[in-house]
Amino acid sequence: MRQIVAKTVLHRDVGGDCAAMHTRCSQSRVDRGAAANHCCVAMMKAAVMSGYGAPSVLALRDVSAPAPKDDEILVRVRASTVSSGDARVRAANFPGGFEVIARLVFGWTKPRQPVLGVDVAGVVEAVGKTVVDFRPGDEVFGMSGMGMGAHAELCVISSKGCIARKPAGLSFEQSAALTFGGTTVLDFFRRARLARGERVLVNGASGAVGVAAIQLAKHLGAHVTAVCSARNFELVESLGADQVIDYNARDFADGREQWDVVMDTVGNTPYRRSKRALRDRGRLLLVLATLRDIVTAPWFSWTSKHRVIAGPVEERREYVETLAELAREGRIRAVIDQEFALERIAEAHAVVDSGRKRGSVVLRVS
Numbered sequence: 001m002r003q004i005v006a007k008t009v010l011h012r013d014v015g016g017d018c019a020a021m022h023t024r025c026s027q028s029r030v031d032r033g034a035a036a037n038h039c040c041v042a043m044m045k046a047a048v049m050s051g052y053g054a055p056s057v058l059a060l061r062d063v064s065a066p067a068p069k070d071d072e073i074l075v076r077v078r079a080s081t082v083s084s085g086d087a088r089v090r091a092a093n094f095p096g097g098f099e100v101i102a103r104l105v106f107g108w109t110k111p112r113q114p115v116l117g118v119d120v121a122g123v124v125e126a127v128g129k130t131v132v133d134f135r136p137g138d139e140v141f142g143m144s145g146m147g148m149g150a151h152a153e154l155c156v157i158s159s160k161g162c163i164a165r166k167p168a169g170l171s172f173e174q175s176a177a178l179t180f181g182g183t184t185v186l187d188f189f190r191r192a193r194l195a196r197g198e199r200v201l202v203n204g205a206s207g208a209v210g211v212a213a214i215q216l217a218k219h220l221g222a223h224v225t226a227v228c229s230a231r232n233f234e235l236v237e238s239l240g241a242d243q244v245i246d247y248n249a250r251d252f253a254d255g256r257e258q259w260d261v262v263m264d265t266v267g268n269t270p271y272r273r274s275k276r277a278l279r280d281r282g283r284l285l286l287v288l289a290t291l292r293d294i295v296t297a298p299w300f301s302w303t304s305k306h307r308v309i310a311g312p313v314e315e316r317r318e319y320v321e322t323l324a325e326l327a328r329e330g331r332i333r334a335v336i337d338q339e340f341a342l343e344r345i346a347e348a349h350a351v352v353d354s355g356r357k358r359g360s361v362v363l364r365v366s
């Protein structure tokens with residue numbers, strides 16, 4: 001197994017406070033130097049959140065590196081994204097009804113895990129004792145799950161989690177940009193049992209989830225209508241959209257047209273609005289749903305000719321494997337709005353906060 005020391009900290013660097021440093025070290029993986037006058041501490045750079053709030057709560061800091069448990073892999077992160085999910089947690093801007101639940105999960109007054117980031121693309125640095133699927137040196141991409149922590153030089157991921165080998169022809173940045181939207185869409189399309197020849201409408205078609213939805217729906221043989229602002233028509237058509245609707249010019253739910261599947265990534269299409277846009281046996285996919293939407297979904301599904309599907313997505317390894325295969329075959333491509341170095345983390349969050357990003361905002365980490 002490779003040594004996981006990210007940076008050597010000399011005795012004099014810590015003002016002689018070796019004992020304090022060693023205490024901290026023993027909580028993470030440490031390789032203490034043989035020489036009496038220095039310590040080798042696994043340290044790394046990470047974008048750390050001091051509390052909930054504006055992007056300015058984020059700053060680059062030196063923190064102790066994580067160590068993989070027996071069934072985990074340690075990844076040297078080359079690229080990640082600032083997803084809409086990261087921006088939500090940073091701002092404590094949770095969907096309606098989730099405010100208390102989310103704070104119980106993420107931390108009441110400040111985040112329990114101060115390093116955000118779920119999308120990971122990088123190189124396996126070290127593996128736990130029981131890991132057989134990956135070896136140091138493997139190029140991988142996937143998601144770190146609820147543990148987050150990808151906005152750092154090193155990140156741990158369960159070896160059985162949502163992680164796969166990165167296709168050789170795809171950069172780390174492209175791989176990271178595919179993951180958040182791609183896995184979300186694959187999970188919702190699986191639950192909706194999207195079939196060849198069906199008509200799909202994607203509301204919010206130019207965001208990370210939207211650009212994945214257009215491409216994956218086309219791959220599955222659907223007819224796709226993209227709803228976005230006029231400035232994004234060219235983008236969504238280049239991804240395969242058959243029809244585009246400018247939300248500033250027309251309400252897709254005006255009853256003039258119907259679809260088999262309506263996917264809402266914006267949060268302005270609850271069932272009471274979208275039912276006019278659904279064919280019989282149509283499915284409404286509420287990617288952004290309030291607690292009320294989730295609780296009432298089974299009721300609408302039971303009492304109407306439609307099905308409402310809402311709630312968090314599962315992170316399955318098969319999703320990243322599918323994305324890798326489709327990207328390798330050139331059937332899907334990453335859409336990157338902008339790339340930022342890790343030290344520009346606050347600027348990256350500000351772009352995501354605008355609510356107008358195209359595809360993904362990528363972080364170049366190391």
Ligand SMILES: NC(=O)c1ccc[n+]([C@@H]2O[C@H](COP(=O)([O-])OP(=O)(O)OC[C@H]3O[C@@H](n4cnc5c(N)ncnc54)[C@H](OP(=O)(O)O)[C@@H]3O)[C@@H](O)[C@H]2O)c1
Nearest residue numbers: 084204206207208209228229247265287311312313356357
């Ligand atoms: N259920 C889950 O587990 C799950 C998983 C992933 C994501 N999500 C949620 O899904 C949402 C979407 O994520 P994302 O990353 O795709 O967001 P995003 O990238 O920020 O999407 C922004 C896009 O929405 C479009 N938009 C804004 N207002 C619109 C309107 N009124 N009508 C149509 N389009 C509009 C914008 O296009 P224009 O610039 O053209 O306006 C922009 O391209 C987020 O809220 C996220 O939290 C949920």
